[in-house]
Amino acid sequence: MATSEFARLPGFRDFPPEDFALRSHVQESWRRVSRRYGFLEYDGPPLEPLELYVEKSGEEIVGQLYNFVDKGDRAIAMRPEMTPSLARILGDRSRGMSKPIRWFSMPQLFRYERQQRGRLREHFQWNVDIVGEDGVAADAEVLAVAIDGLRELGLSAADFAARVSDRRLLSALLRVVGVTEDRLPAAFAVIDKIERLPGEKAAELLRSEARLDPEQIATLHDMLDTRGLDDLAARFGDHAEVAPELQRMREYVETLEAMGLGPYVTVDLRIVRGLAYYTGIVFELFDRKGELRAICGGGRYDRLLELVGGEPLPAVGFGMGDVVLGELLADRGLVPQYERSVDYFIVPVTPEQRPEALRIAHVLRDRGHGVVYALRDQAVGRQMKAAAKEGAQTVLLLGPDDVARGCVVARDMSTGEERDIPLSELA
Numbered sequence: 001m002a003t004s005e006f007a008r009l010p011g012f013r014d015f016p017p018e019d020f021a022l023r024s025h026v027q028e029s030w031r032r033v034s035r036r037y038g039f040l041e042y043d044g045p046p047l048e049p050l051e052l053y054v055e056k057s058g059e060e061i062v063g064q065l066y067n068f069v070d071k072g073d074r075a076i077a078m079r080p081e082m083t084p085s086l087a088r089i090l091g092d093r094s095r096g097m098s099k100p101i102r103w104f105s106m107p108q109l110f111r112y113e114r115q116q117r118g119r120l121r122e123h124f125q126w127n128v129d130i131v132g133e134d135g136v137a138a139d140a141e142v143l144a145v146a147i148d149g150l151r152e153l154g155l156s157a158a159d160f161a162a163r164v165s166d167r168r169l170l171s172a173l174l175r176v177v178g179v180t181e182d183r184l185p186a187a188f189a190v191i192d193k194i195e196r197l198p199g200e201k202a203a204e205l206l207r208s209e210a211r212l213d214p215e216q217i218a219t220l221h222d223m224l225d226t227r228g229l230d231d232l233a234a235r236f237g238d239h240a241e242v243a244p245e246l247q248r249m250r251e252y253v254e255t256l257e258a259m260g261l262g263p264y265v266t267v268d269l270r271i272v273r274g275l276a277y278y279t280g281i282v283f284e285l286f287d288r289k290g291e292l293r294a295i296c297g298g299g300r301y302d303r304l305l306e307l308v309g310g311e312p313l314p315a316v317g318f319g320m321g322d323v324v325l326g327e328l329l330a331d332r333g334l335v336p337q338y339e340r341s342v343d344y345f346i347v348p349v350t351p352e353q354r355p356e357a358l359r360i361a362h363v364l365r366d367r368g369h370g371v372v373y374a375l376r377d378q379a380v381g382r383q384m385k386a387a388a389k390e391g392a393q394t395v396l397l398l399g400p401d402d403v404a405r406g407c408v409v410a411r412d413m414s415t416g417e418e419r420d421i422p423l424s425e426l427a
């Protein structure tokens, strides 16, 4: 049967050991950084009620759902993101928990996306969330975790940056520009896509969707192009509803600067985020060269827990995917070389030593060492070749004479040095 009859589904990955090694390397780094910040690991089921996403996550993600009706007539979705699951899980138990809650997870997620670079139909996503704290210190803390997750993998401020904004600040500024309350969501949707739209198309949408005239559109562009908080304050800070929003943003940026992470952070009002539930500060991490899609996205969502029926708790967090990150690591030469390695390879010189070899292998494994040997009788030369292929650090040679004098010969595979080990040490 031709293997192509069972080709992998488009947008899905296999993880043979050489690729699994990178996945482990990334996930172990994420886990280390999470723990350094005092986060606890959790998980949930990969299937959820379809309803959990409808209206809460927004149209874009709902349009990408893998969903089906199960044998009990339930409408089911494969989880496309973790945040609604987190809200659901906490909804059942948060009342008895001390706040803030610091939880992290690394689920595999599924989205029926259009195939493009950096976007697949499954990915692993590091989720880090703080629940039960509404101050900017929590917003700064989660962004610091995201930045450190990338620093842990060897990336620096020369490789990536966080673009940060606040939906409350953007709303205040849009009102100044003249966007009416009922048109704010439409304006957000256009701004979210504005970098990917041709200028004329953006202007047309701002006219038709946000009901802006050409002068207002020019002011809006001007505003979106303004980077520093000082410039924004100088231009728009006199408006009563903008000033406190700018002040909060300033406090957020200063908190990150105090951590020494200032070089990683840029205020950028074009960051809106596509998901519907965000209510405050939002951010995305991008490669500096601007070649890749977002590596990470997150923000504050203060109403989602209540929306799914739980305790009304403020929350902030992010998701970082492994796909774009893998591309960035490869581009920067930061993918560790894949090497097989095992502590010991045991070589019985003749079949008579095999029982003794099995005994020693088991003793060493009980002591926590990795041990391999040939699974059938073979000449010593072939066994030595196999030992090299397995990446054995040490080969234990069991010749009839060695065993008779009560020892095995240990050969260090990197230096070639040999020494005797008394069998009594391997009892």
Ligand code: HAM
Pocket: 080, 081, 082, 083, 111, 113, 118, 119, 120, 121, 122, 123, 125, 127, 128, 129, 275, 294, 295, 296, 297, 298, 299, 316, 317, 318, 319, 320, 321, 322, 323, 324
């Ligand atoms: P998101 O922006 O949809 O946010 O996804 C976060 C990250 O997951 C993206 O920046 C990207 O790295 C990765 N990602 C998303 N879709 C794909 C895909 N199809 N293929 C490969 N990578 C992908 C969320 O999911 C929010 N729930 C994050 C969050 C957690 N907000 C608060 N807490």
